[in-house]
Amino acid sequence: MSKLENSKVSRRDALKLFGVGSAGLIIGATGLNRANEKVSGLFGANRAEAEEILPFYGKHQQGIITPAQDFIYLASFNLETKDIQEVKNLFKEWTKASLAMSEGKEIGNTSPLLSSPPDDTGEAIGLNPMKISFTFGVGPQFFEDLSIQHKKPSSLKNLPYFPGDDLKEEWNDGSIVVQVCANDQQVAFHGIRNLIRIGRGTVSLKWIQHGFQRSAKSDPSGSTPRNLMGFKDGTGNPDVKNDQLMNEQVWVQNGDGPNWLTGGSYLIARRIKIRVEEWDRSALKDQEHTFGRHRISGAPIGEKDEFTNLDLKKKDINGQPMIPRDSHTALAHGDGKMRILRRSYSYTDGLDNQTGKIDAGLLFVSFQRDPLKQFVPMQNRLAQMDKLNEYIVHNGSAIFACFPGVKKGSYIGEGLI
Numbered sequence: 001m002s003k004l005e006n007s008k009v010s011r012r013d014a015l016k017l018f019g020v021g022s023a024g025l026i027i028g029a030t031g032l033n034r035a036n037e038k039v040s041g042l043f044g045a046n047r048a049e050a051e052e053i054l055p056f057y058g059k060h061q062q063g064i065i066t067p068a069q070d071f072i073y074l075a076s077f078n079l080e081t082k083d084i085q086e087v088k089n090l091f092k093e094w095t096k097a098s099l100a101m102s103e104g105k106e107i108g109n110t111s112p113l114l115s116s117p118p119d120d121t122g123e124a125i126g127l128n129p130m131k132i133s134f135t136f137g138v139g140p141q142f143f144e145d146l147s148i149q150h151k152k153p154s155s156l157k158n159l160p161y162f163p164g165d166d167l168k169e170e171w172n173d174g175s176i177v178v179q180v181c182a183n184d185q186q187v188a189f190h191g192i193r194n195l196i197r198i199g200r201g202t203v204s205l206k207w208i209q210h211g212f213q214r215s216a217k218s219d220p221s222g223s224t225p226r227n228l229m230g231f232k233d234g235t236g237n238p239d240v241k242n243d244q245l246m247n248e249q250v251w252v253q254n255g256d257g258p259n260w261l262t263g264g265s266y267l268i269a270r271r272i273k274i275r276v277e278e279w280d281r282s283a284l285k286d287q288e289h290t291f292g293r294h295r296i297s298g299a300p301i302g303e304k305d306e307f308t309n310l311d312l313k314k315k316d317i318n319g320q321p322m323i324p325r326d327s328h329t330a331l332a333h334g335d336g337k338m339r340i341l342r343r344s345y346s347y348t349d350g351l352d353n354q355t356g357k358i359d360a361g362l363l364f365v366s367f368q369r370d371p372l373k374q375f376v377p378m379q380n381r382l383a384q385m386d387k388l389n390e391y392i393v394h395n396g397s398a399i400f401a402c403f404p405g406v407k408k409g410s411y412i413g414e415g416l417i
C-alpha cells in the first residue's frame with residue numbers, strides 16, 4: 001500500500017503527486033514555501049483537501065486493499081463494439097478522466113463554450129475528491145466479444161450456480177466492471193456518471209448497484225462497520241498491510257496466468273438480498289449462532305475480544321462446538337487456509353414490489369488471487385448448510401479480472417489490449 005493511502009498526505013507527497021519533482025524545487029525553507037504556494041494554488045486555501053486524494057498510479061489499482069470508503073457504485077457494462085481499437089480508446093479516455101477526478105479536477109475543457117454541453121457534468125465542482133478510487137476489470141464475456149479468447153485467464157470463468165441461488169439476469173455478469181468508491185456519495189456518483197457518459201456508444205450499462213456503510217464521521221475510531229443485520233462485518237479479513245499475505249491471497253502472481261494480469265486481482269460481486277423483517281423477529285441467541293459471533297463485541301462465541309482467533313474445536317459445557325458448525329463464520333473459515341478480502345457494502349433499493357418488503361441487503365464484493373481455489377469452495381460450503389441462508393438470497397452474480405495498477409503515461413488494461 002502506498003504511503004498516501006496509509007497516512008495523511010505530507011507536503012512532499014502532495015508535490016510528488018502533482019509532478020513537481022525535486023529537480024524543479026529545492027526542499028529547504030524556500031522550497032517549502034514554494035511548495036505551499038503550489039499546493040494551495042491547486043486546492044484553494046485548504047491543504048486538508050490534499051489529504052482527500054488517493055494516488056491513481058501505482059503497482060496495484062486503487063479500491064482493492066484501499067480501506068473501504070463510505071460509498072460505492074459498482075457498475076457492469078456490455079460492449080457495444082467488436083473493435084479492439086475503439087475499446088482501447090475508451091480505456092485511455094477513462095484513464096484520463098479517472099486521474100483527473102482522483103485529483104479533484106474537472107474533466108475535459110474547464111471553460112466550455114456556451115453553445116455546447118460542458119464536458120464535466122458539474123456536480124462535483126468545488127468538492128473535495130474525498131478519497132475517490134476507480135477500479136477496472138473485465139469479465140469472461142469481454143474475451144468473447146473481442147475474439148481474444150486466447151488471452152483469457154483459465155480462472156476467469158462464470159461462477160457456477162450454487163444451491164439456493166435465485167439469480168436474475170439483470171443483476172448478472174457483464175463485460176467490464178468499474179468500481180467507484182468515495183467518502184461522499186455525490187462525488188462517487190459524479191465519478192461513475194462521467195465514466196458512463198464517456199463510454200456511450202462503446203459500452204452500455206448492464207447493471208449498477210450503489211452501497212453504503214457507516215460514515216467515517218459517525219465512527220471516527222474506524223471500528224469494523226456493521227451490516228444491516230447489526231453484526232460487525234469484516235473482522236476476519238486478512239490484514240491488508242501484510243504484503244506477504246496479500247501476495248498469497250489477493251494479488252495475482254507471476255506465473256499464475258497471463259502476464260497482463262500479474263499484480264491484478266479477481267473481483268467477485270454478489271447482490272445478496274437480506275430478509276430484514278424475518279431477521280428482526282429472530283432471537284438474539286439465534287442471531288449469534290447464525291454468525292458464530294457475539295452481536296455487540298463481534299467476538300467469536302464464548303470470547304470477549306473481537307479479534308480473538310477462531311477456535312473451531314472449542315466445546316461448550318455440553319460438549320457441543322462453541323461456534324456452531326453450521327454457523328456462517330465456521331463454514332466460511334473452513335480450515336483457514338484459503339482466505340478472501342471482502343470489501344462489501346450495504347444497499348437499500350426501495351420497496352420490493354413482489355413481496356411488499358424493503359429491498360435491502362449486502363453488495364458482497366471480494367478480491368482474491370484465484371476464485372476457483374478461494375471463493376468457489378467457500379461459497380459451496382455456505383450454500384449447502386449456512387444457517388444464514390434462512391435470511392438471505394443471492395440474486396446477482398459476476399466475476400471480473402481486475403487489471404494491475406497503471407503506470408504514469410500508460411492506461412488501464414494496457415497489457416491486455
Ligand SMILES: C=CC1=C(C)c2cc3[nH]c(cc4nc(cc5[nH]c(cc1n2)c(C)c5CCC(=O)O)C(CCC(=O)O)=C4C)c(C)c3C=C
Nearest residue numbers: 227231232233234235236272291329332333362378379392
Ligand atoms: C463466499 C463468501 C461469502 C459470502 C457470500 C458471504 C456473505 C455474507 N456474510 C455476511 C456477514 C458476515 N460474514 C462474516 C465472516 C465471513 N464471511 C466470509 C465470506 C462470505 N460471506 C468470510 C470469508 C468470513 C470470515 C471467516 C473467517 O475466517 O473468520 C461475518 C463475521 C465477521 C467477519 O469476520 O467479518 C459476518 C457478520 C453477510 C450478512 C452475508 C450475506 C448477506
Ligand SMILES: [Fe+2]
Nearest residue numbers: 328329332342
Ligand atoms: Fe460473510
